[in-house]
Amino acid sequence: MNTPIRSQRLIGLFAAALLLFNFPLLALWDRHALLFGLPLFPTALFLVWGALIALLALVIERTER
Amino acid sequence: MLSAPLLVGASFAYLLLLFAVAWYGDHRAQQGRSVIDNAWVYAASMAVYCTAWTYFGSVGRASTSGVWFLPIYLGPTLAMILAWMVVRKMIRIARSYRITSIADFVASRYGKSPTLAGLVTLITVVGIVPYIALQLKAIASGYAVMTTVPGEAVGSPSDWWRDSTLYVALALAGFTMVFGTRHLDTTERHEGMVAAIAFESVVKLIAFIAVGSFVCWSLFDGPADLFGRALDNPDLAPLLGLEQQGRPFAYEQWFALTVLSMLSVVFLPRQFQVMVVENVNERHLRRAVWVFPLYLLLINVFVLPIALGGLLHFGAGNMNAESFVLSLPLDRGWHALALFAFIGGLSAATGMVIVETIAVSTMVCNDLVMPLLLRTRRFGARAAGDLTGILLGIRRAAIVGVMLLGYIYFHVAGEAYALVSIGLISFAAVAQFAPAALGGMYWKGGTRGGALAGLSAGFALWAWTLMLPSIAKSGWMDAAFIAHGPWGIELLKPEQLFGLAGLDNLTHSLFWSLLANIGAYVGVSLWRTPSAAETSQALLFVDVFERTEGSRPVFWRGRAQVADLLPLVARFLGAARAQKLFEDYAAASGVAGVDEIKPDARLVQFVETQLAGAIGSASARVMVASVVEEEALDLDDVMRILDEASQLRAYSHALEEKSQSLERATAELRAANEQLKSLDRLKDDFMSSVTHELRTPLTSIRALSELMVDDPQMDSAQRQHFLGIVVAETERLSRLVNQVLDMAKIESGHAEWHTADVDLRALVLKAIETTHEVFRERGADVTLDAPSAVATLRADPDRLTQVLLNLLSNAAKFVPRGSGRIHVRMRSDDSGITVEVRDNGPGVPVAEHALVFEKFRQGGDGVNRPQGTGLGLPISRQIVEHFGGRMWLESDAGQGACFAFHLPWQIQEGRQAPDNPTANPVQGGQQGGAPQ
Numbered sequence: 003m004n005t006p007i008r009s010q011r012l013i014g015l016f017a018a019a020l021l022l023f024n025f026p027l028l029a030l031w032d033r034h035a036l037l038f039g040l041p042l043f044p045t046a047l048f049l050v051w052g053a054l055i056a057l058l059a060l061v062i063e064r065t066e067r
Numbered sequence: 068m069l070s071a072p073l074l075v076g077a078s079f080a081y082l083l084l085l086f087a088v089a090w091y092g093d094h095r096a097q098q099g100r101s102v103i104d105n106a107w108v109y110a111a112s113m114a115v116y117c118t119a120w121t122y123f124g125s126v127g128r129a130s131t132s133g134v135w136f137l138p139i140y141l142g143p144t145l146a147m148i149l150a151w152m153v154v155r156k157m158i159r160i161a162r163s164y165r166i167t168s169i170a171d172f173v174a175s176r177y178g179k180s181p182t183l184a185g186l187v188t189l190i191t192v193v194g195i196v197p198y199i200a201l202q203l204k205a206i207a208s209g210y211a212v213m214t215t216v217p218g219e220a221v222g223s224p225s226d227w228w229r230d231s232t233l234y235v236a237l238a239l240a241g242f243t244m245v246f247g248t249r250h251l252d253t254t255e256r257h258e259g260m261v262a263a264i265a266f267e268s269v270v271k272l273i274a275f276i277a278v279g280s281f282v283c284w285s286l287f288d289g290p291a292d293l294f295g296r297a298l299d300n301p302d303l304a305p306l307l308g309l310e311q312q313g314r315p316f317a318y319e320q321w322f323a324l325t326v327l328s329m330l331s332v333v334f335l336p337r338q339f340q341v342m343v344v345e346n347v348n349e350r351h352l353r354r355a356v357w358v359f360p361l362y363l364l365l366i367n368v369f370v371l372p373i374a375l376g377g378l379l380h381f382g383a384g385n386m387n388a389e390s391f392v393l394s395l396p397l398d399r400g401w402h403a404l405a406l407f408a409f410i411g412g413l414s415a416a417t418g419m420v421i422v423e424t425i426a427v428s429t430m431v432c433n434d435l436v437m438p439l440l441l442r443t444r445r446f447g448a449r450a451a452g453d454l455t456g457i458l459l460g461i462r463r464a465a466i467v468g469v470m471l472l473g474y475i476y477f478h479v480a481g482e483a484y485a486l487v488s489i490g491l492i493s494f495a496a497v498a499q500f501a502p503a504a505l506g507g508m509y510w511k512g513g514t515r516g517g518a519l520a521g522l523s524a525g526f527a528l529w530a531w532t533l534m535l536p537s538i539a540k541s542g543w544m545d546a547a548f549i550a551h552g553p554w555g556i557e558l559l560k561p562e563q564l565f566g567l568a569g570l571d572n573l574t575h576s577l578f579w580s581l582l583a584n585i586g587a588y589v590g591v592s593l594w595r596t597p598s599a600a601e602t603s604q605a606l607l608f609v610d611v612f613e614r615t616e617g618s619r620p621v622f623w624r625g626r627a628q629v630a631d632l633l634p635l636v637a638r639f640l641g642a643a644r645a646q647k648l649f650e651d652y653a654a655a656s657g658v659a660g661v662d663e664i665k666p667d668a669r670l671v672q673f674v675e676t677q678l679a680g681a682i683g684s685a686s687a688r689v690m691v692a693s694v695v696e697e698e699a700l701d702l703d704d705v706m707r708i709l710d711e712a713s714q715l716r717a718y719s720h721a722l723e724e725k726s727q728s729l730e731r732a733t734a735e736l737r738a739a740n741e742q743l744k745s746l747d748r749l750k751d752d753f754m755s756s757v758t759h760e761l762r763t764p765l766t767s768i769r770a771l772s773e774l775m776v777d778d779p780q781m782d783s784a785q786r787q788h789f790l791g792i793v794v795a796e797t798e799r800l801s802r803l804v805n806q807v808l809d810m811a812k813i814e815s816g817h818a819e820w821h822t823a824d825v826d827l828r829a830l831v832l833k834a835i836e837t838t839h840e841v842f843r844e845r846g847a848d849v850t851l852d853a854p855s856a857v858a859t860l861r862a863d864p865d866r867l868t869q870v871l872l873n874l875l876s877n878a879a880k881f882v883p884r885g886s887g888r889i890h891v892r893m894r895s896d897d898s899g900i901t902v903e904v905r906d907n908g909p910g911v912p913v914a915e916h917a918l919v920f921e922k923f924r925q926g927g928d929g930v931n932r933p934q935g936t937g938l939g940l941p942i943s944r945q946i947v948e949h950f951g952g953r954m955w956l957e958s959d960a961g962q963g964a965c966f967a968f969h970l971p972w973q974i975q976e977g978r979q980a981p982d983n984p985t986a987n988p989v990q991g992g993q994q995g996g997a998p999q
Contacts, residue, residue, distance in 0.1 A: 009152055016148040023141050023325060025318040032309040032316075039291030041298060041307040044134055044371055051144065051364055058148055059357035 011061045019054050069402060071214045074409065081410050082238060082417070085263045089246045092262025103261045104347045106354030111265035112341045113359045114272070116143060116332055117366055118198075118419035119205030120490040122271060122412045125367065127389035129374035133306035138321055140367055142328030144360040154333065154342060155352055156508055160611050161343045165680035169339045169500055170430045173522075174685045176507035176608050177515035178600035181685040184434035186519065187500065188427075190526050191336055192469070193534075194496025195427055199473030201489040202416035207232040207477070209412050212390040213397070213405065233474060239420050240470040244463045247425035257425065261345050264422060267414040272366055274411020278392050279369020281404055282376040286395065290372060297375040302383055306375065323574040327491070330498040336426035337419060344426075420470070428465035433683030436461050441686060455641045458681065479541075491573055492533055499525035499580060502588045511605040514592045521588030525580045532561045532576035599701050603708075620708050621668040627695035629666050632674045635694050639681045648677055671695060760803055760937065764796035806938040813945045820949070824859040825867060827900050827970070831893060834871035841879045847887025849875075857895045860970055866946045873939040874904040874966050881908030881964065899952065899971035905963060912960040919956060920944050943968075 021027055031046040038045070095102045102108065125136040146153075157172070166172050170191065174184030210232075246260040287293040297303040309316040332338055346352070377391030386394055392412065396405040437458075502525070503518040539546040553559050562572055564579055597605060603622035629649075637645035649661045652673055658664055671691060678687035771789045775781060781789075812818040835849055842849050878889045892903040911919055920940050944954045947968045958964035 012148055012151055016145060019145050019148060023138075023145075024322055025316075028318075028321075029309060029316070034308075040294050043308055047134060047137065048364065048368065051141065051360075054144065054148075055357055055360045055364060058360070062151060062353050062356055 008061065008064075012058075015054070015057055015061060022050055022054070069213050069397075069406060074210060074213050074406070077406055077410065078235075078413055079238070081413060082242060085267065085417070086242065086245070088266045089242075089259035089263040091259070093246070093259035096258035101258060101347060103258050103265070103345070106351040107358065108262070108265045109346065109351040110355035110358035110362065111268040112261045112345065113338070113355055114268035114362045114366075115264050115337055115341055115418045115422050116335075116359075117268070117271065117363070117415060118490075119202050119412055119416040121366060122275060122415040123205050123209070123389045123392060124490065125370045126374045126377070126391050127387070129306070129370050130378055130388035130391070133308070133371075135321075135324075136370055137367065138324035139328045140363040142325040142330075143332035143363060145325065146329040146332045147356045147360050150333075150352060150356045153505070153508070155349055156611060157333075157339075157343050158346050158349055158352070160508070160608055162346075163611060164607065164684065165676045166684065167344055167680060168426060168430045168433065168683070169334060169336055169497075169504070170434045171679070171683045171685075172339070173500060173503050173507065173518060174434065174683070175679070176604055177503075177513070177518045178598065178604055179684045179688040180515045180519075181434070181438045181689070183515060183518055183522070184430075184683060184685045185438065186522055186526075188430040188434040190496055190499060190522065191427060191430060192472075193530075194493050195336060195423060196469070196472045196476050197489045198493035199420055199423060199469065200477035201493075202420050203232050203236055203473055203477045204489075206235050206413060206416050208387075208390060209393055209409055212387075212393045213409055232477065236470050236474045237467075239417055240424070240467045242417075243421045243424050243428075243466050243470075247421070247428065247462070247466065256345055258345075260421065260425065261341060264341065264418050267418040268362070271411045271414040271418075272362065274407050274414070275366055275392070276369060277404060278396060278408045278411075279373055281399075281401065282369070282373050282395055285401075286376055286380060286399065293372055293376055293379070296379055300379070303375060303378055306371075317571065317574075320571050320574045323577050324491075327494050327498055327573070327577060330501045331494040334497045334500045334504065335423075335494075336430065336497070337422035340422050340426040420473075424466045424469050427469050428462045431465040431469070432458065432461040433686060436465070437682050437686045438689070441689060453641065454638050458639065488537070492537055495529055495533055495573065495577055495580065496526070498577065499529060499584055502581070502585045506588060506592075507605070507608055509609060511602070511609050512592055512597065513588065513605070514595070514597045514601050516594070517588045517590070517592030520591040521584045521586075524587040525584030528564075528580040528583050529576060532564055532579055533572060536561050536572065599704065620711070621672045622704075622708055624668065624698045624704065625671075625696050627666040627671050629661065629664050629670070631694040632666070632670065632691075633661070635690060636674055636677060639678055639690075756937075757803075757807055761800065764800045764803075768793050768796045768800075803938070806942060810938055810942055810945070813942065813949070820863045821865065822861055822863055825862045825864045826857070826859050827867065827902070828853055828857050828893060830864060830867055831871060831891060831902065834868055834875055835891065837872060838875045838879065841876060842887070842889070845879055845882060845887055846885040847879060847882045847889055849889045849891065851891045851893075853891070853893035854895060857893070857900060858972070860900065860950075860972065862950050862970065863946075866949075870943040870946050870968065871902070873943045877939060877966070878904055878906040878908070878964075882906050883908065899969055901967060901969045903965055903967040905965040907963045910960050910962045910964050911956060911958045913958075916956050916958070920954075940966075 031043045033042060035042040092102050103112070121139075125139075128136040160166065161172065164175060166175055170184045170187035173187050174180050177183055246263070247257055283290050283293060287296070294307070298307065333342070373391050373395070374388060377386065377388055377395055380395060380398070392408050393405055396402075396408060440457075440461075499522060502521050503513070506513045507518070536546075536549050539549055549561055551557065551560070558565055562575060564575070567575060567579075570578065599622075603620075606620070633645055633649055636648060640648070646661070649664065652670070653659070653661055653664050656664065656669075664670060675684075675687050675691045678690060681687075682690070771793055775786055775789055809818070831851065831853065835851060839849075875889070875891075879887070882889060886907075888907045890903075890905045892905070894901045947954045947970065950970055952968055952970040954966070954968040956964060956966055
């Protein structure tokens with residue numbers, strides 16, 4: 003069965019999200035640093051989260067050819 | 068603090084507003100202009116996921132363990148990434164088979180098993196009651212914070228009738244009854260309720276963000292200031308990192324929470340209700356899968372700032388962190404904001420309670436009460452009487468029952484636990500549905516036995532490892548079994564089952580329960596092959612996308628009577644609705660009336676699906692089976708029916724393709740016919756132009772000849788003059804006829820071309836020499852600007868000479884007498900040679916550029932129309948195009964005209980005919996590259 007390209011992209015995105023939100027990639031952000039005056043770890047979590055949502059919107063809203 | 072009457076008044080006013088929104092939603096639905104038929108509303112209704120737990124609990128969690136509130140929202144984001152595949156399939160299945168709850172979904176998949184439906188319902192009720200209690204607790208404690216004088220202990224009223232929580236619970240039950248069970252619907256959809264939920268989602272988001280902004284920019288000097296001060300505080304700084312309280316980061320727990328919330332966001336009864344059952348259009352999911360995570364992100368952005376702000380403001384341990392959302396604005400005297408924040412919390416709690424109780428009451432009614440009721444003699448299959456009233460009554464009672472259970476749980480156990488812990492217990496319970504439901508959607512081998520075993524095992528382990536310990540810790544059971552195991556058996560200690568230590572309670576419970584669940588489901592399913600009923604449902608579920616409504620196989624065989632089926636539907640849906648459904652069915656199948664309906668398998672399936680919407684698929688199966696005579700199908704029958712359906716599908720597919728190709732052929736023929744017609748019209752035009760052109764010289768020849776015949780006395784000079792005109796006109800006639808023949812030959816592709824190496828420069832010089840006499844007569848100067856030598860082209864020299872002569876004589880005709888100037892310019896470049904013939908005549912208006920290349924269109928107005936046939940330019944252009952070049956005109960009125968053509972070096976050999984052998988003369992004039 004042929005999986006449509008959109009489904010393949012979504013599965014790829016899912017795998018990326020799962021990796022980004024878990025050990026060990028999560029630990030990369032845990033350091034004492036400031037980003038725009040905000041602590042790096044929580045800020046990075048939200049930024050990664052937002053980027054994933056943006057990518058998801060891009061993948062899903064793009065019309066499939 | 069705020070006065071109690073104000074708070075209660077505001078709360079009830081808000082509930083009234085919700086009523087208004089829900090009423091409006093229902094009203095619009097009846098008019099057929101649904102407000103919820105909108106992807107944004109759909110996404111907002113999904114945000115019912117964010118309950119009081121999010122609103123109050125997240126802040127509490129963040130104030131003790133930092134980012135640990137987040138996995139509960141990252142999980143849904145992960146789930147939404149896959150929702151386009153998974154949830155869309157669930158929606159399609161639910162829509163196709165009128166599935167109205169998660170219990171029905173699981174039961175229907177495994178052969179419409181009433182036992183399975185009952186078990187799922189039981190797990191749901193046990194799992195969800197604490198969650199509803201959590202919402203009531205949130206409202207109650209919010210109320211207490213708002214009305215208590217700061218510093219005073221939060222007291223609870225001693226008499227139960229003075230307990231506002233009870234009234235809140237009852238008011239919510241009333242609301243839910245009005246909008247959840249007003250009438251029976253075979254799709255179990257509640258437009259008004261969804262509209263109200265979407266509205267609540269917006270209110271709670273705005274309220275939470277308002278409080279967050281207040282904390283960041285009013286209480287502190289921006290987020291940087293807030294975080295800066297938190298980082299300086301040695302107690303608070305660790306909250307902003309991974310390690311909490313000196314312990315290493317518990318990745319397994321983080322992962323477990325993510326997976327847990329990922330499953331919950333799909334399988335919680337309320338999420339299934341708004342996401343699957345209430346979905347109006349599958350396409351809305353496309354927007355919702357990213358808007359819903361975005362909503363989650365927005366509502367979580369300010370959790371950490373509020374938590375840290377509260378801890379900095381009040382000092383750690385002085386105030387319950389779960390109520391920071393209310394106590395921070397209150398403490399600063401921002402009463403209006405505090406009231407708005409309370410309303411936001413109320414929104415979060417009520418939204419969850421309303422949807423959850425509707426979903427659970429449907430399950431309790433269809434999957435617990437109805438199967439029992441239908442077994443009794445009074446309501447059984449053979450009994451008569453309308454059951455719609457009873458159905459609604461059961462649902463209403465179930466709503467009140469669930470609400471009261473929640474209230475009791477809140478009083479009994481709710482005080483002991485934080486909001487978050489209660490919620491997670493419920494999450495772990497509904498996660499048990501995942502293996503049976505997801506497995507059933509993608510694996511045809513799952514059986515009823517497997518699903519039953521998996522669910523039972525998972526539920527039992529969940530109860531033992533999570534539920535019972537939580538009850539024991541609340542003080543309602545002897546907690547000794549937690550520390551030492553039941554009967555002193557250490558291996559069975561609920562929080563370290565079989566000696567598995569090192570995990571927190573939740574991860575431990577989730578691991579064991581899902582392991583047992585999946586293991587039993589797969590193991591028992593593989594034990595024996597699926598039965599006919601299981602196989603047929605498995606095929607319908609797993610392959611739902613591969614069949615359209617009309618081509619689904621119907622797995623039923625037997626005899627039925629319309630006279631039996633109609634009253635059955637009427638019992639559960641009301642006589643009028645039943646009559647209407649049957650009439651619609653008759654109309655759809657093309658028969659005159661209800662009496663004419665053929666009682667075949669398709670009708671039985673239709674009736675069963677309609678009933679399934681009202682009473683669940685398991686009960687519907689039992690009811691239908693009781694009024695028809697059916698034959699048991701075995702596995703071979705199922706396969707045979709499937710084969711027939713596939714063949715039918717193949718036939719209809721082939722038919723469709725054939726009709727499409729016929730349509731295409733028809734369209735092609737029509738286009739060809741149109742073209743023929745237009746060519747015919749052009750031919751007529753051409754004929755009439757030619758005859759007109761022939762008539763003009765003929766008329767003058769005839770008139771002059773007649774004059775000479777009539778007047779023999781005409782003097783010789785006059786006669787000579789007339790004869791001269793006759794000769795000139797005859798020459799013009801033969802020239803015209805020659806050119807028409809020439810044109811026809813070129814266009815039809817029969818012209819002869821003698822290709823040779825051509826030195827275009829020599830040709831130009833020769834052409835100028837030939838026309839020298841003409842220019843001298845007109846008193847015009849000809850100048851040539853050409854390179855000293857150009858490379859040769861492959862072309863027909865005679866034809867090119869014809870083109871050059873044509874352009875030159877054309878220019879000669881239009882230049883002013885006595886002061887004409889004609890400039891011939893030749894340029895060669897990489898692509899080919901360009902020749903321009905520029906004159907200082909009147910020029911051609913831009914609008915007429917295309918026309919001059921048309922046949923018989925001559926430049927100039929009627930008065931000073933020069934001699935000529937009107938065919939020279941069209942022929943020239945045809946010749947140039949034959950050699951792959953193009954001819955164009957650059958000019959405007961009053962500026963002279965410049966005719967030019969370009970011939971490429973590479974002449975395509977063998978191009979004997981023009982591109983279009985049908986030779987559309989007008990097109991021939993309008994194509995080409997004339998820059999206009």
